[in-house]
Amino acid sequence: DVQMTQSPSSLSASVGDRVTITCRASQSISTWLAWYQQKPGKAPKLLIFKTSSLESGVPSRFSGSGSGTEFTLTISSLQPDDFAIYYCQQYKSYPYTFGQGTKLEIK
Amino acid sequence: EEQLVESGGGLVQPGGSLRLSCAASGFIFSNYWMSWVRQVPGKGLEWVANIKDDGGEKYYVDPVEGRLTISRDNAKNSLYLQMNSLRAEDTAVYYCARDLNEYSGSDKDGFDIWGQGTMVTVSS
Numbered sequence: 001d002v003q004m005t006q007s008p009s010s011l012s013a014s015v016g017d018r019v020t021i022t023c024r025a026s027q028s029i030s031t032w033l034a035w036y037q038q039k040p041g042k043a044p045k046l047l048i049f050k051t052s053s054l055e056s057g058v059p060s061r062f063s064g065s066g067s068g069t070e071f072t073l074t075i076s077s078l079q080p081d082d083f084a085i086y087y088c089q090q091y092k093s094y095p096y097t098f099g100q101g102t103k104l105e106i107k
Numbered sequence: 108e109e110q111l112v113e114s115g116g117g118l119v120q121p122g123g124s125l126r127l128s129c130a131a132s133g134f135i136f137s138n139y140w141m142s143w144v145r146q147v148p149g150k151g152l153e154w155v156a157n158i159k160d161d162g163g164e165k166y167y168v169d170p171v172e173g174r175l176t177i178s179r180d181n182a183k184n185s186l187y188l189q190m191n192s193l194r195a196e197d198t199a200v201y202y203c204a205r206d207l208n209e210y211s212g213s214d215k216d217g218f219d220i221w222g223q224g225t226m227v228t229v230s231s
Contacts, residue, residue: 001169032208032216034216034217034218036152036217036218038152043202043204043221043222043223043224044144044152044202044218044221045221046217046218046219048217049207049215049216049217050216053214053215053216055215055217055219087151087152089152089154089217089218091208091216091217094166095154095166095167095168095169096142096154096157096208097154098151098152098153098154099151100151101151101152
């Protein structure tokens with residue numbers, strides 16, 4: 001199975017900050033990576049697919065990059081609505097696997 | 108509006124069975140692969156299984172293989188997860204999701220539509 005490891009596990013930041021979350025795969029997954037945002041009590045929401053493609057309706061302050069085994073999700077200027085948990089997911093091979101999540105908290 | 112609504116969760120004893128349902132609306136259900144994803148409260152996401160648009164292919168994560176069975180009824184726009192021989196470690200919120208990763212009909216990937224989730228608790 002492809003293991004996905006996110007860092008950091010939690011992060012405190014302020015509104016307006018630029019934030020980067022890293023996701024590492026245990027083997028190459030090319031660019032078959034998605035990012036999700038989850039708020040308490042809610043289902044996850046797709047933000048980015050294929051490493052860098054923005055889902056429709058997602059603000060352009062979100063961006064993704066990487067390939068192979070290292071990927072990043074960047075939020076260019078944090079907004080109050082962005083405080084949530086973020087998960088990466090590989091879909092290069094079965095079983096699909098998620099990272100453990102990064103909790104983004106208000107400083 | 109494209110929507111998924113899960114039902115069927117509840118409390119079940121270890122070794123027991125449960126069937127989850129996921130009703131789809133607002134899109135052509137029979138065109139899409141579908142997945143189940145679970146989440147232990149307070150923990151991360153775990154992909155459980157998926158099924159091809161015509162039901163002809165199914166994939167599972169190892170811990171559920173042979174105990175949980177994914178199926179669908181395209182005439183009823185419904186996805187199912189039959190859960191047998193349940194264990195305490197199956198306790199989680201179960202989400203159904205539209206799975207675009209194998210879908211050839213667009214350039215999009217990912218799980219783009221999710222239900223609200225249904226809680227399954229396995230306990231005596």
